Amino acid sequence: MSTRRRASTRHAGPVVGPARVDARTKRLTARLQPGDVAVVDHADLDQVSAAALVACAPVAVVNAASSTTGAYPNMGPQILVEAGIPLLDAAGSEVMSLPEGVTVTVAGEQLLVDGAVVAEGVRMTPELVREQQEDARGNLSEQIEAFSHNTMEYVRAERELLLDGIGVPELRTSFAGRYALVVVRGYHYKEDLQTLRPFLREARPVLIGVDGGADALLEMGHTPDLVVGDMDSVSDAALTSGAELVVHAYRDGRAPGLERVQALGVTDAVVLPAPGTSEDIAMLLADELGAELIVAVGTHATLVEFLDKGRQGMASTFLTRLRVGSKLVDAKGVSLLYRSRIPTVSLVWLLLAGLLALLVALAVTPGGRALLGVLAVRWDDVWAWMEGLFSP
Numbered sequence: 001m002s003t004r005r006r007a008s009t010r011h012a013g014p015v016v017g018p019a020r021v022d023a024r025t026k027r028l029t030a031r032l033q034p035g036d037v038a039v040v041d042h043a044d045l046d047q048v049s050a051a052a053l054v055a056c057a058p059v060a061v062v063n064a065a066s067s068t069t070g071a072y073p074n075m076g077p078q079i080l081v082e083a084g085i086p087l088l089d090a091a092g093s094e095v096m097s098l099p100e101g102v103t104v105t106v107a108g109e110q111l112l113v114d115g116a117v118v119a120e121g122v123r124m125t126p127e128l129v130r131e132q133q134e135d136a137r138g139n140l141s142e143q144i145e146a147f148s149h150n151t152m153e154y155v156r157a158e159r160e161l162l163l164d165g166i167g168v169p170e171l172r173t174s175f176a177g178r179y180a181l182v183v184v185r186g187y188h189y190k191e192d193l194q195t196l197r198p199f200l201r202e203a204r205p206v207l208i209g210v211d212g213g214a215d216a217l218l219e220m221g222h223t224p225d226l227v228v229g230d231m232d233s234v235s236d237a238a239l240t241s242g243a244e245l246v247v248h249a250y251r252d253g254r255a256p257g258l259e260r261v262q263a264l265g266v267t268d269a270v271v272l273p274a275p276g277t278s279e280d281i282a283m284l285l286a287d288e289l290g291a292e293l294i295v296a297v298g299t300h301a302t303l304v305e306f307l308d309k310g311r312q313g314m315a316s317t318f319l320t321r322l323r324v325g326s327k328l329v330d331a332k333g334v335s336l337l338y339r340s341r342i343p344t345v346s347l348v349w350l351l352l353a354g355l356l357a358l359l360v361a362l363a364v365t366p367g368g369r370a371l372l373g374v375l376a377v378r379w380d381d382v383w384a385w386m387e388g389l390f391s392p
Helices: 003-008 047-058 077-083 093-097 127-137 139-157 160-164 190-196 197-203 215-218 256-265 278-288 303-308 315-327 331-337 345-361 366-390
Strands: 015-021 038-039 059-062 088-091 104-108 110-113 114-121 179-184 206-210 226-229 245-249 269-275 293-297 328-330
Touching: 015 059, 038 104, 047 077, 047 345, 059 104, 059 366, 077 088, 077 127, 179 190, 179 215, 179 278, 190 197, 190 215, 190 293, 190 366, 206 278, 215 278, 226 278, 245 256, 245 278, 278 315, 293 315, 293 331, 315 328
Parallel strands: 015 038, 038 059, 059 088, 179 206, 179 293, 206 226, 226 245, 245 269, 293 328
Antiparallel strands: 015 104, 104 110, 110 114
């Protein structure tokens, strides 16, 4: 039985909504509204993109590509299906030509406009998602072998990252003797930021947003001190928030994100040509500028996370962690180890202050004075009894 036939044995009724079309999922989620139909072209839909789609509450997602190609067990389709969002998969590249905002209907395995079928795909079900993930797990050994080979090749090419660093630009943000928080809009970044509230409040670290990580900080009510990245997935609000901007450029100095920054009227952005990813650059900057501790939120460290990002090796990340060393800790570790505590002395003083306030309140009211008089008599009785116990 074909995959399409097995998928079609179970699906919900038709859903209708305006189509929002974009080949880049993270760009689409910036304008996607509840009730829309998201039309994407995203092979191997990753966990972060799927979670962003779910947060936008579309009535359906139509993917021109295969949400799982079988290269590795990506979690995106499972997240959408478990959220109850219909996923029409492998609908073909024609769907990317749909006019923005046109009303479309997703009915079974078909996509319709004005009652006419414009595309057909595979309606994903929980059973089909699990089957595809099991098949993909069988390919992980090949992925690990290729990943390791590519990593070592890139290590040879980028070894100067470990030996020479990236070359520290002149920044106005001071890191010396402070902690730094590097926020990437990655896995579980929202939960991690919530657990770090006591740390943020008491340690007051330098806040570094890596592209969309700057928006994550703004959503929590914090203004980033530094925004690092190629500036393709960060909002205008974050870029004009007053944060210092470091535009990550290619080795040859080309910085595609600089034009956007300058168009917003920001004239003092720093361009930093360097190998590696933007999150690596943020950590290296914090290290070389004197941060005592670097706490990472939402960063990538596992094989599946790197494959989700479309990376075939992790040389720069490997070298960055070697260079930064013990300064770098994951946010989850900080949330477990760091607890906001009230000192015992403060608790004692708080208790004494409460008792004093109670005594003052009793002393200034007739009923209170009467109660204090009764308590005084009772205390005299207790004291006399205690003296009697020790009298010869």
